Amino acid sequence: MIQMINNKVLINPDDIKETTDSGIIITNQEVEMQNKGIVASVGNKVKELKKGDYVVYQPRHAMRITHEEKDYLIFPESSILAKIEQDSI
16 A cells, blocks of 8 residues: 655556547557546645545646556646546546
8 A cells, every 4th residue: 555645646547548439549649648547545735635536637747656566646736636526427
């Protein structure tokens, strides 16, 4: 388990799709711009988010890490743009 500190947020990003549902190939640039995921851990100074929230983030502000063969992204809380209600997905 990874425990974030201060204002940091650990995100489990959505799986990267390399093709659309209709079979169109997604370019590398578009793959890099994918920007949604589930909060896996939050630091003690994070006020707006909790574990399990589905969020939209600024992908260019991410620090990528791998832990136990799983990829995660670390952000400051200010790089999280919005929470998405699960029932609206």
